[in-house]
Amino acid sequence: MSEAFKLAPLHIEEYSLENGLRVVLNRDDAVPVVAVAVYFNVGSRNEREGRTGFAHLFEHMMFQGSENVPKAGHFQFIMKAGGTMNGTTSSERTNYFETLPASQLPLALWLESDRMRSLAVTQENLDNQREAVKEEKRLRYDNQPYGQIFDLINEMIYKNFANSHSTIGSMEDLDDATVHDVQEFFRIYYAPNNAVLVISGSFDPKTAKQLVDSYFGDIPTQALPEDIDVNEPSEVAETYREWEDKLAPFPAFLIGWKIPPRRTPKFNALYLAGKTLYDGDSSRLYQKLVKGDESVIQLFGFTDERRGPSSIFIGAIPKPEMDLSKIRAAIMSEVRNISEHGPTADEMQKMHNQLINDTVRMRQSSMTRAQHIAEYTLYDGDPALINMELDELLNVTPDQIRDAVREYLNTDNRSLLDVVPAGKG
Amino acid sequence: MTQAIRKTAPEPLAPIAFNTPSPFSTTLANGLRIVIFEDRRLPLVSYRLAFFSGDANEPADFQGIGAATASMLSEGTRNFSSRELAEKIERLGASISASSSDDFTMVAASSLSLYNSELLDLVSEIVLLPSFPESELDLYKRNTIEHLKFQRSQPGFLAGEQTARILYGEHPYAKTSPSPEDVEKLTRDGLVDFHARTYLPNNAIMIVVGDVDLEEAVADIDSRFKRWMPGEVTETSFPQFPVARERTLTIVDRPGSAQSNIVLANVAIDRRSPDYFPFLVMNQVLGAGASSRVFMNLREEKGYTYGAYTRFDAKRFGGDFEATAEVRTAVTGDSLKEFFYELNRIRNESVSEEELNDAKNFLVGVFPIRAETQEGLTNLIVSQYLHGLPEDYLQTYRDNVRAVAGADVKRVAEKYIQPEKIAIVIVGDASEILTQAESYSTEVEVFDTNGNRLDPDIYNVESDGQPMDVSGSWALSIDFQGQQIPVSLNLTQTGDTANGSLETMLGNGEISGGRVNGNKLSAAALTEIQGETVEFLINGTVNGDSMSGTLSAPVVPEPLAFTGSRSR
Numbered sequence: 005m006s007e008a009f010k011l012a013p014l015h016i017e018e019y020s021l022e023n024g025l026r027v028v029l030n031r032d033d034a035v036p037v038v039a040v041a042v043y044f045n046v047g048s049r050n051e052r053e054g055r056t057g058f059a060h061l062f063e064h065m066m067f068q069g070s071e072n073v074p075k076a077g078h079f080q081f082i083m084k085a086g087g088t089m090n091g092t093t094s095s096e097r098t099n100y101f102e103t104l105p106a107s108q109l110p111l112a113l114w115l116e117s118d119r120m121r122s123l124a125v126t127q128e129n130l131d132n133q134r135e136a137v138k139e140e141k142r143l144r145y146d147n148q149p150y151g152q153i154f155d156l157i158n159e160m161i162y163k164n165f166a167n168s169h170s171t172i173g174s175m176e177d178l179d180d181a182t183v184h185d186v187q188e189f190f191r192i193y194y195a196p197n198n199a200v201l202v203i204s205g206s207f208d209p210k211t212a213k214q215l216v217d218s219y220f221g222d223i224p225t226q227a228l229p230e231d232i233d234v235n236e237p238s239e240v241a242e243t244y245r246e247w248e249d250k251l252a253p254f255p256a257f258l259i260g261w262k263i264p265p266r267r268t269p270k271f272n273a274l275y276l277a278g279k280t281l282y283d284g285d286s287s288r289l290y291q292k293l294v295k296g297d298e299s300v301i302q303l304f305g306f307t308d309e310r311r312g313p314s315s316i317f318i319g320a321i322p323k324p325e326m327d328l329s330k331i332r333a334a335i336m337s338e339v340r341n342i343s344e345h346g347p348t349a350d351e352m353q354k355m356h357n358q359l360i361n362d363t364v365r366m367r368q369s370s371m372t373r374a375q376h377i378a379e380y381t382l383y384d385g386d387p388a389l390i391n392m393e394l395d396e397l398l399n400v401t402p403d404q405i406r407d408a409v410r411e412y413l414n415t416d417n418r419s420l421l422d423v424v425p426a427g428k429g
Numbered sequence: 430m431t432q433a434i435r436k437t438a439p440e441p442l443a444p445i446a447f448n449t450p451s452p453f454s455t456t457l458a459n460g461l462r463i464v465i466f467e468d469r470r471l472p473l474v475s476y477r478l479a480f481f482s483g484d485a486n487e488p489a490d491f492q493g494i495g496a497a498t499a500s501m502l503s504e505g506t507r508n509f510s511s512r513e514l515a516e517k518i519e520r521l522g523a524s525i526s527a528s529s530s531d532d533f534t535m536v537a538a539s540s541l542s543l544y545n546s547e548l549l550d551l552v553s554e555i556v557l558l559p560s561f562p563e564s565e566l567d568l569y570k571r572n573t574i575e576h577l578k579f580q581r582s583q584p585g586f587l588a589g590e591q592t593a594r595i596l597y598g599e600h601p602y603a604k605t606s607p608s609p610e611d612v613e614k615l616t617r618d619g620l621v622d623f624h625a626r627t628y629l630p631n632n633a634i635m636i637v638v639g640d641v642d643l644e645e646a647v648a649d650i651d652s653r654f655k656r657w658m659p660g661e662v663t664e665t666s667f668p669q670f671p672v673a674r675e676r677t678l679t680i681v682d683r684p685g686s687a688q689s690n691i692v693l694a695n696v697a698i699d700r701r702s703p704d705y706f707p708f709l710v711m712n713q714v715l716g717a718g719a720s721s722r723v724f725m726n727l728r729e730e731k732g733y734t735y736g737a738y739t740r741f742d743a744k745r746f747g748g749d750f751e752a753t754a755e756v757r758t759a760v761t762g763d764s765l766k767e768f769f770y771e772l773n774r775i776r777n778e779s780v781s782e783e784e785l786n787d788a789k790n791f792l793v794g795v796f797p798i799r800a801e802t803q804e805g806l807t808n809l810i811v812s813q814y815l816h817g818l819p820e821d822y823l824q825t826y827r828d829n830v831r832a833v834a835g836a837d838v839k840r841v842a843e844k845y846i847q848p849e850k851i852a853i854v855i856v857g858d859a860s861e862i863l864t865q866a867e868s869y870s871t872e873v874e875v876f877d878t879n880g881n882r883l884d885p886d887i888y889n890v891e892s893d894g895q896p897m898d899v900s901g902s903w904a905l906s907i908d909f910q911g912q913q914i915p916v917s918l919n920l921t922q923t924g925d926t927a928n929g930s931l932e933t934m935l936g937n938g939e940i941s942g943g944r945v946n947g948n949k950l951s952a953a954a955l956t957e958i959q960g961e962t963v964e965f966l967i968n969g970t971v972n973g974d975s976m977s978g979t980l981s982a983p984v985v986p987e988p989l990a991f992t993g994s995r996s997r
Contacts, residue, residue, distance in 0.1 A: 357522030
């Protein structure tokens with residue numbers, strides 16, 4: 005069935021302004037809504053030691069006002085126009101995005117251009133946002149059971165500091181951030197030639213181009229930041245660590261592997277291997293551990309896609325009194341099975357239908373389209389890859405999956421984090 | 430572009446109309462209502478088969494049976510095992526899930542429209558022919574009990590549990606999740622019976638949204654569901670919500686918590702209330718979003734928190750209004766002060782025309798964004814039909830928002846937000862919070878994370894930095910109806926935590942994670958009595974080598990006084 009299914013390509017138009025800002029238009033009039041996404045080529049990978057958490061702290065500063073937009077005005081303008089917005093920071097990039105009624109495209113471009121041009125960095129704003137970030141760290145990481153394990157395992161997988169440190173950063177480094185640091189960060193990384201602007205949804209392309217030109221055209225170019233080195237040896241940094249978690253009610257473990265960069269054939273093969281292992285109630289590990297052995301309460305797995313060395317994780321919260329080493333042996337035995345035989349024909353068919361379904365659903369939301377397009381533009385220099393992403397995955401063969409699992413997963417070169425509850429006694 | 434044009438926000442372009450789809454509606458002979466919305470934007474289809482009964486309608490002695498029955502639908506049917514069902518569903522790239530909420534039970538299914546027929550086959554299979562295998566039910570029960578334990582490590586769950594208990598009293602909304610004992614009692618026969626009595630076509634509605642042909646969709650549903658027999662729908666009568674008479678303060682002690690999770694709650698409106706739209710706008714002004722008042726105050730101005738919000742949950746038979754934030758422990762009291770400032774301000778002062786319009790513009794503008802995906806559109810439609818809102822609900826939604834006046838906002842704020850009768854619930858480190866919060870209420874209660882009541886007095890000590898060491902063997906004497914009963918208490922203290930055992934005539938109880946604050950001890954001893962675990966609560970005041978206090982347990986109506994001394 006899946007072979008017969010053809011998706012109409014999304015309409016993509018790409019151009020650059022003279023100052024180097026890359027612009028992509030994706031028109032789709034299904035709903036009178038427009039999404040604007042601005043991606044800056046800066047993430048935690050750009051941070052050096054002693055300055056962790058800067059990319060994310062800076063993301064907060066971008067909502068603190070600019071020459072013509074008052075502090076917190078960004079929220080207000082978007083919300084009173086009936087829109088939604090946010091910003092996020094990852095290892096790879098910092099993104100800002102808003103979805104609005106289609107008639108409010110000028111507002112989104114005005115707001116995004118004003119802060120790209122003239123961010124207001126003051127001591128007061130910095131102090132206030134530093135506190136907000138510290139609360140975010142307490143809320144999301146320090147005060148949650150298992151909240152710190154993903155940051156910990158990255159330290160165990162990666163040897164290169166650019167890859168291994170957390171996006172939220174350390175409290176000490178956040179305290180050390182000065183107004184001057186923040187201003188320099190802005191100058192270096194928030195230049196138009198270090199950014200991608202995507203507009204997706206219902207708009208007239210001619211009007212959109214005129215607006216983009218008038219709002220963004222006169223923002224000055226900056227010297228591009230130096231390339232960073234994210235290379236890694238193939239060995240993980242640390243194979244075992246025990247972590248006492250004061251809030252965890254149960255023991256748990258997380259296994260991580262270092263794998264090739266996103267969109268490489270091997271990464272794609274391992275992404276699909278992951279789906280076979282842990283995605284959904286019919287996946288191998290769910291059927292084996294949650295159902296068959298009844299040994300775990302919760303099973304999870306995912307891939308972390310990066311432009312450099314990436315990673316794949318499998319974790320479990322076992323039932324009390326269960327032998328954790330047996331559960332890990334069961335996981336590795338399924339990994340070995342795929343490394344020898346690859347996925348079955350049934351598993352391939354299931355994956356193909358899931359990939360098609362996911363791709364169609366992704367296309368419904370103008371914001372999700374804008375985000376995917378922005379990533380392909382920023383990371384690969386080609387927004388039209390959004391029209392190839394489904395085929396790239398459908399074309400992965402069972403043999404490729406088998407071979408990639410053999411090379412990268414069925415090996416002792418992996419990191420194991422054991423979480424020990426330390427709350428009582 | 431000239432600087433002048435940059436100075437102010439640009440005018441919008443000409444608006445583009447958003448037309449919500451119109452439904453086709455019919456009813457099968459067995460009473461199953463069908464509503465179909467054609468949505469041909471993409472080759473997708475979504476089904477929602479919803480029943481007009483939920484957790485609130487469960488028999489009192491079978492708590493948790495609704496969620497269990499829903500969960501178990503896809504764990505085995507007459508024709509397929511759990512594993513076969515999972516494989517069949519996922520091989521289509523589809524998803525099917527079933528769940529219950531307070532008021533409703535719903536089976537949700539979606540897939541590519543080219544698998545419409547296969548998807549509907551599977552929906553009818555799990556709804557009409559579930560077999561509830563014993564082995565799968567056993568697994569469900571054990572996993573659910575572990576999950577219930579896990580929830581107790583989540584501050585949000587603990588806050589919600591106490592809030593619901595205080596607001597809803599004897600009403601079933603008071604219970605946010607079943608107890609492990611409730612889950613333990615579930616049986617296959619119970620589920621079979623519950624399914625037969627509540628999964629009735631005449632108590633259900635099938636909502637279809639997607640890339641389907643109307644006539645084919647009706648025929649597809651009819652062919653699969655026409656033999657489904659109607660039955661008698663049991664009406665449930667509910668107790669009234671308790672009437673709040675004063676402000677209360679409830680603390681769930683989570684020692685070492687980095688943050689305080691604050692909830693302030695009043696009972697508010699049901700979903701069909703004529704005050705719904707004024708309340709929606711009022712809540713938007715006050716705290717629904719990142720440009721609302723409480724966020725601007727507690728996060729943007731004060732930096733107390735990552736986010737502070739208000740929300741309201743308008744259910745079928747009532748609901749609540751809540752102001753919430755997770756703040757760092759040291760500013761718990763300061764955060765309460767700012768919350769009360771904002772709750773009073775929206776009641777006492779008229780909202781400005783600008784703030785009113787901003788809130789309304791947001792709600793009007795965001796409506797088409799919510800309907801952009803089929804999932805989002807379906808959710809809007811489902812809430813319309815489940816709550817019996819007017820046929821033109823989607824079409825008139827934005828006009829209803831626009832019609833709210835400033836006076837309406839003030840009126841609903843005054844009517845429903847009651848700062849003098851609000852329930853304050855805080856999950857966090859009680860020894861740090863209590864002094865910050867106790868001035869807000871004369872009614873103070875403290876619980877541990879297992880829901881056991883603790884004595885607030887143990888936190889009310891002059892702190893000289895170091896807690897007393899209660900380690901040792903204590904010989905205590907309990908006054909039971911004039912009779913002196915000896916018990917022995919053995920403790921080892923590490924930091925401010927005491928572990929050990931309590932030996933009584935009834936058996937030995939294990940003490941884990943008792944709290945010492947100054948010279949006050951609060952600890953629970955779990956004792957096995959005739960196969961049941963009974964919890965004895967010890968609240969003691971230590972003075973040198975002597976201790977006095979109370980021992981309470983579910984089996985005795987009043988706390989029992991004790992005195993005793995220590996042999997080191």
